[in-house]
Amino acid sequence: MTAAMCRSRRWSRPSSCSGSSPGMRAARLPLLALTLAVGTAAPRLAQAAAASIRGRVEVMREPPAAAARPTIGELSMPSPRDLPNRRRSVVYLEAAPQGAFEEHEGRAVMDQRHETFVPYVLAITVGTTVDFTNSDSTYHNVFSLSRPRRFDLGRYAAGQSKAVRFDRPGVVRVFCEIHSHMSAFILVFNHRFYATTDADGRYRIDNVPPGAYTIVAWNDGEARETRTVKLLSTLQNRIFAASALLAVLSIVFPIRLVTSRLEREVEAELERGLAEGASLVEQQHAARLQTLVLMARLIADLPKLKAAVDTNESKTVQPLAQEYRELVRSDLFAVANRSGEVLVALGRPAGAIADLSAVRAALAGRESTTFRSQPDGVLEMVTVPIGMEREGPPEVLGALSLGFVLDDGLAAQFKRVTAGEVAFAADGTVRASSLPRAADAALAGVLGRGDVRSVRLGENEYVALSRPLAPEGERGPVAIVVRSRTERLLFLRTFRTALIVAAFAAVVVAIATSYALARTVTRPLTAITATMREMTATGDLARKIRLGRWDDEDARVLATTFDALTDSIARFQREAALRERLSALGRLSTVIAHEIRNPLMIIKASLRTLAREKISSEEVRELAADIDHEVARLNLIVEDVLDFARPVRLEYAPVDLGALCRDAVAATLPRGGALHCRLAIDPGLGPVTTDAERLRTALVNIIANARDATLARGARGGEPSPADIEVRARAAPPGRVVLEVEDHGVGIDLADLSHVFDPYFTTKRTGSGLGLAIAKNIVDAMGGAISAQSRLGEGTRIRIDLPAAPAAGPASAA
Numbered sequence: 043m044t045a046a047m048c049r050s051r052r053w054s055r056p057s058s059c060s061g062s063s064p065g066m067r068a069a070r071l072p073l074l075a076l077t078l079a080v081g082t083a084a085p086r087l088a089q090a091a092a093a094s095i096r097g098r099v100e101v102m103r104e105p106p107a108a109a110a111r112p113t114i115g116e117l118s119m120p121s122p123r124d125l126p127n128r129r130r131s132v133v134y135l136e137a138a139p140q141g142a143f144e145e146h147e148g149r150a151v152m153d154q155r156h157e158t159f160v161p162y163v164l165a166i167t168v169g170t171t172v173d174f175t176n177s178d179s180t181y182h183n184v185f186s187l188s189r190p191r192r193f194d195l196g197r198y199a200a201g202q203s204k205a206v207r208f209d210r211p212g213v214v215r216v217f218c219e220i221h222s223h224m225s226a227f228i229l230v231f232n233h234r235f236y237a238t239t240d241a242d243g244r245y246r247i248d249n250v251p252p253g254a255y256t257i258v259a260w261n262d263g264e265a266r267e268t269r270t271v272k273l274l275s276t277l278q279n280r281i282f283a284a285s286a287l288l289a290v291l292s293i294v295f296p297i298r299l300v301t302s303r304l305e306r307e308v309e310a311e312l313e314r315g316l317a318e319g320a321s322l323v324e325q326q327h328a329a330r331l332q333t334l335v336l337m338a339r340l341i342a343d344l345p346k347l348k349a350a351v352d353t354n355e356s357k358t359v360q361p362l363a364q365e366y367r368e369l370v371r372s373d374l375f376a377v378a379n380r381s382g383e384v385l386v387a388l389g390r391p392a393g394a395i396a397d398l399s400a401v402r403a404a405l406a407g408r409e410s411t412t413f414r415s416q417p418d419g420v421l422e423m424v425t426v427p428i429g430m431e432r433e434g435p436p437e438v439l440g441a442l443s444l445g446f447v448l449d450d451g452l453a454a455q456f457k458r459v460t461a462g463e464v465a466f467a468a469d470g471t472v473r474a475s476s477l478p479r480a481a482d483a484a485l486a487g488v489l490g491r492g493d494v495r496s497v498r499l500g501e502n503e504y505v506a507l508s509r510p511l512a513p514e515g516e517r518g519p520v521a522i523v524v525r526s527r528t529e530r531l532l533f534l535r536t537f538r539t540a541l542i543v544a545a546f547a548a549v550v551v552a553i554a555t556s557y558a559l560a561r562t563v564t565r566p567l568t569a570i571t572a573t574m575r576e577m578t579a580t581g582d583l584a585r586k587i588r589l590g591r592w593d594d595e596d597a598r599v600l601a602t603t604f605d606a607l608t609d610s611i612a613r614f615q616r617e618a619a620l621r622e623r624l625s626a627l628g629r630l631s632t633v634i635a636h637e638i639r640n641p642l643m644i645i646k647a648s649l650r651t652l653a654r655e656k657i658s659s660e661e662v663r664e665l666a667a668d669i670d671h672e673v674a675r676l677n678l679i680v681e682d683v684l685d686f687a688r689p690v691r692l693e694y695a696p697v698d699l700g701a702l703c704r705d706a707v708a709a710t711l712p713r714g715g716a717l718h719c720r721l722a723i724d725p726g727l728g729p730v731t732t733d734a735e736r737l738r739t740a741l742v743n744i745i746a747n748a749r750d751a752t753l754a755r756g757a758r759g760g761e762p763s764p765a766d767i768e769v770r771a772r773a774a775p776p777g778r779v780v781l782e783v784e785d786h787g788v789g790i791d792l793a794d795l796s797h798v799f800d801p802y803f804t805t806k807r808t809g810s811g812l813g814l815a816i817a818k819n820i821v822d823a824m825g826g827a828i829s830a831q832s833r834l835g836e837g838t839r840i841r842i843d844l845p846a847a848p849a850a851g852p853a854s855a856a
Contacts, residue, residue, distance in 0.1 A: 093252070094246055094247065094248045094249075094250065095246070095250055095255075095257065096244070096245065096246040097133070097244070097245060097257075098242070098243045098244045098245070099133060099239050099243045099245065099259045099261070100243055101131070101243070101261060130161065130162065130163050130238060130239055130261075131163075131238070131239045131243070131245075131259050131260060131261040132163060132165045132229050132236060132237070132238050132239075132259075132260045133236065133238075133245045133247065133257060133258065133260070134165075134229075134231060134235060134236035134237070134257075134258055134260070135233070135235040135236070135247070135250070135255045135256070135258075136255070136256040137255065138232075138233035138235050146169050146170070146234065147169050148166070148170045148171070149170065149171050149172075150164060150166050150170055150171075150172045150173070151172070151173045151175060152164055152172055152174050152216070153175050154174065154175065154176050154177060154178050154182050154184075154218075154224075155177045156178065157178065157180075157218075157221050157223070157224055158224065159218075159224060159226030161226070162226050162227070162262075163226070163238065164226070164227070164228045165228075165229045165231065165236050165237075165238050166208060166228065166229070166230055166231070167230070167233070167234060168208065168209060168210065168211055168230060168231070168232045169207070169208075170207070171206065171207045171208075172206055172208065172228065173205045174203065174204050174205070174206065175202075175203040176199065176200050176201065176202050176203065177201075178200055179200050181197050181198065181199055181200075181220060182197070182198065182218050182220060182221070182224075183196060183197045183198075183218060183219035183220050184204070184216060184217075184218055184219075185216075185217060185219055186214050186215060186216050188212065188214040188215050189212065190208070190210040190211065190212030190230060191206065191208050191209070191210060191212075191214050191228075191230070193206050197219075197220070208228065208230045211230045211231055211232040212230055213227060213228075213229055213230075214227070214228040214229075214230060215227060216228060227262070229260065235250060279560075281556075281559065281560040281564070282556050282557055282559075282560040285552075285555075285556030286552065286553045286556040286557075289548075289553065289555070289556060290549055290552065290553075293545050293548050293549055293552065294545065294549075297541050297542075297545050300541070301534075301537075301538050301541060304534060304537070305531070308530060308531060308534055309527075312505060312525060312530050313494050313505065315461070315525060316462065316494060316505055316506075316523055316525050317507065318460075319462045319464075319507075319525070320460075320509045320523045321509075322459055322460050323456050323460060323464060323521045323523060324511065324521070327448075327511050327521065331411065331422065331424070334370075334372065334424045334444050334445070334446060335409070335411075335424050335426075337370045337372070337444060338424045338425075338426045338442055338443075338444045339426055341366050341442060341444075342426045342428045342429075342442040344366075346362055347359075347366070347377075347442075348428060348429075348430060348439055351377060351379060351385065351428050351439045352430075352439050355385075356385045359377050359386045360386050363377055363386040364388060367388050367389070372444045372445060372446055373389050373421070373445055373446045374387075374388070374389045374423060374443060374444060374445030374446070374447075375387075375388040375389060375443075375444060376388070376442070376443040377442055377443075378401050378404075378405075378441040378443070379440045380438060380439055380440050382398065382401050382441075385440070399412070400412050400423065400425035400443065401425060401441045401443075403425065404425045404426060404428075404442075405427065405440075405441055406427075406438075407427050407436070407438060408427070409425065409426045409427070410424075410425050411423070411425075412425070413468060413512075413518055413519050415468045415469050415471070416447060416473065417473075418447065418449050418450070418474065419447045419448050419449030419450070419452070419466060419473050419474040420447065420448040420467075420473050420474065421445050421446075421448075422445055422446060422447075422518075422519065423444070423445035424443070424445065425441055425442070425443045426441070426442050427440075427441055427442075428440045428441060428442050448466040448473070448474055449466075449474045450474045450475065450476065453465060453474050453476040454476050456476075457476045460523060461525075462523050462524055462525040463475070463476045463477050463504075463523070463524035463525070463526075464476050464521065464523055464524070465477065465481075465482075465521070465522040465524065466519055466520070466522070467485070467486065467489055467508075467519065467520045467522060468518075468519045468520065472486050472522070475522075477499070477524065480499075480500075481497075481499045484497050484498065484499055485506060485522055485524070488506045488507075488522055489520055489522070491508060494506070494507050495507075496527070497524065501528075502528040502529070503528050504524050504525065504526050505524070505525055505527050506522055506523065506524045506525075507522070507523050508520050508521070508522045508523075509521050509522075509523070565597075566597030566600060569587055570587055570600065570601065573586075573604075577608065586605050586608075587604060587605060638676060638679065641672035641673070641675050641676050642672075642676075644668060644669075644672045645668075645673070648665040648666075648668050648669050649669075651665055692732075692733040692736060692823055692824065692848075693733050693735075694732060694733055695731065695732075696729040696730070696731055697729060697730050697731070697732050697734040698729060699723070699727055699729075699730050699771050699779060699781075700721075700723040700727065700771060702734055702738055702741070703741065703769050703771055703781070704721060706738050706741035706742050706769075707719050707721065707769060709738075709742055710742050710745040711745070711749060716753075717749060717752055717753070717766045717767060718765055718766050719745075719765070719766065719767040719768070719769060720765035720767070720768045720769070721769050721770075722768065722769070722770040722771070722772075723770075723771050723772075724771060724772035724773055726773060727771060727773050727779065728773075730779055730844070730846050730847070731846065731847040732844065732848070733820075736820045736823075737820065737844075739816070739817075740816070740817035740820045740821060740842070741769075741783070741817075743813035743816060743817045744783045744813075744817055744840050744842075745783055747813055747814065747840075748767045748783055748784075748785035748787065748838070748840075749767065749785075750787075751785050751789070751837075751838060752766045752767060752785050752786060752787040753787075754787060754788045755786070755788045766785065766786055767783065767784070767785045767786075768782070768783070768784045769781075769782070769783050770782040770783075770784070773846070777845060777846050777847065778843060778844065778845055778846055779843075779844050779845075779846050780841065780842070780843050780844075781841070781842040781844070782839060782841050782842070783839070783840045784837060784838070784840075785837050785838055785839075786837040787837055787838065788834070788835065789833050789834040789835050789836050789837055789838055790805070790830070790832040790834065790838055791834050792834070795830060798814050798830050799814050799815055799818040799828070799830070800815065801815040802815075814830075814840075821842055821844065824845070825845050825848065826842060826843050826844035826845065827842075827843045828840065828841070829841050829843075
């Protein structure tokens with residue numbers, strides 16, 4: 043993307059900033075400091091390699107807030123007003139990866155509270171609709187003249203909201219027609235690789251494909267900072283990612299194939315078992331029904347029964363019916379006379395079981411099989427005629443009905459035969475089952491379907507198959523055979539769990555092996571890099587690269603060449619150190635000669651005056667005071683040189699950092715003076731373990747330099763500042779504290795900024811040039827860091843970063 047550039051000006055209706063992508067006004071000050079880190083995500087099947095870009099944007103100086111005219115409410119009483127958060131920044135990829143340019147539908151909100159747009163900076167993608175809600179107590183009129191999206195929402199009252207869709211990328215500056223001090227930015231991207239910093243300035247951009255990108259930091263339309271980052275750019279990462287991905291694919295795909303094939307086989311075996319169970323139920327039912335028909339025929343042909351029926355008396359038929367029912371063990375035993383009246387009905391009430399159509403058929407000499415739904419099951423009956431043999435057509439004396447009930451007990455018997463659950467249904471309702479009654483409604487959904495169906499019963503999943511028990515084309519009971527898929531697949535889940543554990547172990551081993559392979563390939567470079575880091579940290583160029591047993595000949599050649607290079611650099615360093623010592627001696631001689639000569643000249647002149655004969659006592663006192671002052675000045679010069687030369691010995695103790703800062707300011711800036719100092723001490727800053735006297739000395743030297751720079755600017759006619767010098771102290775996790783001394787003085791030229799901590803370096807007419815050098819020695823001895831930032835004509839900021847507690851006890855440093 044290219045950033046649009048535009049300049050601000052005073053306006054009656056604001057001018058617009060246009061461009062095809064987020065841009066910013068040309069900035070004269072580097073307001074942003076951008077730091078970043080790259081984290082590579084673990085390889086995945088769907089996304090071979092992705093990374094996260096994370097870091098922190100530090101706003102070096104917060105832009106001034108726009109002046110706001112008072113509202114009507116403020117004229118009569120105080121009215122709260124939010125200040126826009128101008129420290130929030132947007133970080134994005136200047137050139138997005140291929141395939142990332144797509145429109146995303148979505149919604150975002152830019153609220154209006156206390157005459158302020160919230161958030162002050164909103165980052166969205168193309169296709170997003172922004173709701174401009176009015177949470178204020180007054181009217182607003184939101185508009186924009188920016189080229190990517192021009193709009194004017196008109197006046198609308200509190201509690202209302204209006205929406206705008208953004209279809210083009212770029213920077214949209216938003217204003218309010220009614221309140222001229224209100225403004226905000228909307229950054230519209232045509233990709234998703236952007237992030238808004240949090241309150242601490244941190245950001246994170248996820249799922250960035252491998253490649254080289256330029257990271258852009260945008261803040262308040264005032265500044266732009268860029269960094270270049272490469273994802274998976276190291277040889278070790280590429281070897282590791284490729285090897286690990288290959289190992290994962292070679293393990294996961296076969297396991298997935300095996301488990302899928304095994305699951306299909308188990309499903310097929312389950313369906314085959316279900317069909318076999320249904321066939322067994324049909325065979326068992328047919329056998330029971332055939333046996334019942336044979337029994338009915340035999341009993342109907344018994345002479346005693348014929349004779350008893352012929353009497354047409356129930357008392358005569360009753361004993362025989364009880365005897366025969368016990369013999370055949372039927373659930374129903376009923377006898378009707380030649381008129382169709384039921385003489386005896388055992389097992390069921392006569393009205394509940396009598397089937398007149400079956401009785402009439404039997405009286406007509408025909409056998410029949412019928413069923414009747416019962417509360418506890420399905421009653422299946424066989425009705426045969428009771429006839430007397432004679433010449434011609436047989437004489438029918440009555441009808442005999444035998445029946446058995448398809449109930450829960452019979453379903454339980456069939457369950458043992460089929461190794462599955464069994465249910466019986468009639469008239470579309472399940473009447474009996476080996477399962478709990480709560481499953482009847484779910485099983486009824488299987489009726490009328492000839493294929494295997496899945497049924498959810500409680501927490502378990504079943505497969506069911508229904509088979510009619512009546513001859514084809516006739517109504518009759520239906521058997522449902524059910525088997526648990528959950529139980530059958532239980533062993534498969536156990537097997538799959540074992541495979542997953544084994545696969546996970548294999549993947550871990552494969553990744554570890556891949557990492558070891560990558561380390562083996564890149565070990566020589568790592569060893570060289572580590573040695574270079576040690577040389578950088580310690581300055582010891584005598585260190586040699588030690589290669590391990592995995593290193594090859596090419597690595598040894600590289601290491602030997604690097605060792606030869608460091609030997610040459612060490613030689614050049616010794617020669618440069620000698621020249622530097624001679625130069626430092628020359629600078630010291632010049633400083634001492636200059637600084638000592640002036641007091642000596644004053645002392646010499648005073649002594650000559652004292653040598654005159656006629657001199658008053660008042661003049662003697664003044665000359666003695668001058669001599670005493672210059673002697674003290676000489677002593678101070680000697681002490682500065684000795685402080686710089688002698689080792690720094692530290693005595694640690696708990697210190698109130700706020701009180702220490704106030705003491706240093708009081709020692710440097712007299713009360714009622716021309717300079718104003720503002721102290722900003724973090725309220726949450728607790729006691730710090732350090733050497734109070736040494737740290738106070740460093741602060742006094744730094745504040746004294748700030749004082750001199752500020753006074754020098756005042757002498758040149760610079761603009762006054764509400765706080766000439768600012769001293770800040772705050773906690774900085776983890777376990778560190780930060781001290782900052784910032785002045786609004788003459789500043790330091792960029793060419794001199796890198797030398798401010800060098801001994802005997804000064805740009806002032808007077809001074810030894812040892813103040814900041816001594817401060818640096820003290821901070822270094824405490825395990826901290828000191829740095830300087832400055833702009834010529836604007837001021838200087840000195841930052842001290844210290845540990846809140848020493849790593850060891852009392853220490854000394856040269």
